[in-house]
Amino acid sequence: MTQFDDLIIFYHLVTRGNVRSAADQLKQSEQELTEKLAAMERKASSQLLHRHLPTLTPTEAGNTLFEYAQQAQSLLTAANTALQSEPLSFSGTIKLAAPYVDGEIILPIALSRFSAKHPQVNLDLTLTHESLPLSDNLDLVLSTTSSVHPQMISEPIFAHRWVACASPSYLNTHGSPTHPADLYQHNCLGFKAQTEGAFEWQFTDGRHHYTRSLSGNFSVNSPQSLVQLCLAGQGILFVPYLLIASQLQSGQLHQVLPEHIHKETKIYATFPSLRFVPRKLRELSRFIQQAYNEHNHNNE
The missing domain is CATH 1.10.10.10 (Winged helix-like DNA-binding domain superfamily/Winged helix DNA-binding domain)
Known part of the structure; x- marks a missing residue:
């Protein structure tokens, strides 16, 4: 048949x-x-x-x-x-999961706006340091991987640009690196959520991309705790720009080696159906993408 x-x-x-x-x-x-x-x-x-x-x-x-x-x-x-042609009126519960990096900064903005427009929808958010598989218990997953089950769909919605930075007090005491090789003489703060490893940092010489294995006396899985350590003058930090945009703008942190940094992490929205994605999930994804883009534009 x-x-x-x-x-x-x-x-x-x-x-x-x-x-x-x-x-x-x-x-x-x-x-x-x-x-x-x-x-x-x-x-x-x-x-x-x-x-x-x-x-x-x-x-x-x-x-x-x-x-x-x-x-x-x-x-x-x-x-x-x-x-x-029907009016957008949604109800029920949306269960989603996202990395801490995004969940602590972007998602509160996006979810608040979505809830204001669709108050009948309950939002159940799980923040994680690891990518969770989309299952019957989750409707939408934000992650750094596009590898999904053949019956699911994964779409890129944003790209994190990574930066290296340190506090003025740290740079005044230890000096500012002028080349990635100088980082071997510095205390680096390791972000454990980084897929490649907390101290595996990516650079470019303009023609080639390469990785340096660095070291330091802190490696942390909480992005906000890591930022606080950096603000306290404990070392040099390598994280998505999203995490420290406001601190860079205010002068609390200073960017280092901007012409040498090379890393971009795409964020994907994964849905449970290859063909028919519920409209409320599409609508929520649109709110999230808009929040990403606004944050990025406002902090350029």
Whole structure:
């Protein structure tokens, strides 16, 4: 029996003319679509598409199926249009997880704005130092990884730019490094949430990117505690700009080695469905992305 999803896939294979274009449109892999087409042909006991031509062309059996595929796509389009014309009024609970870096600075702003617009939605936030897998217990996960289950969707929403900084008191006492190699003579503050390792810092010489393994007498998994140690003059810090933007602007911290720093961490929003993401999750993701962008713009 042909499933509704099969009809939508077949519609895009025919109208797009090739597997790659259809896969991009449906946000699925080419291999997955190829396998689904083969499964459809096994169910039909007949070849549905000619593959030897420049574009995928329906066979006689494929033309019959395509008539129904067009109806299915029209029905889906009409349903989406009807839903989008409805006022945005959400309810229920959204369970989400995010790194501490984002959860302590950006998410309070985004969630407050979202709640003001959608007061009937309960928000359940878990902050973590490790990426949590999206499961039945979570609706939305913010993380630094785009590797997800094939039936889920992960979209980039922001990119953290990393910086190195220290307090004026520390720099007055120990001097300011002028080259990454100078950091071997300094006390570095390790951020344990960094994927590569607390003291594995990334640099560039303008042509190549490289990592230096540094050391220090503090390594902490709490970003706010690490910032406080840096403000207290305990060493040089390497963290996302988001964490110390206000301190840099106020002069409480000074950036070091700006022309040598090379690290950017993308933040992804992961949803539980590859095809149909609930509108309230899309709306929440939009609020979060907007908060990121505003914070970044206001602190440039």
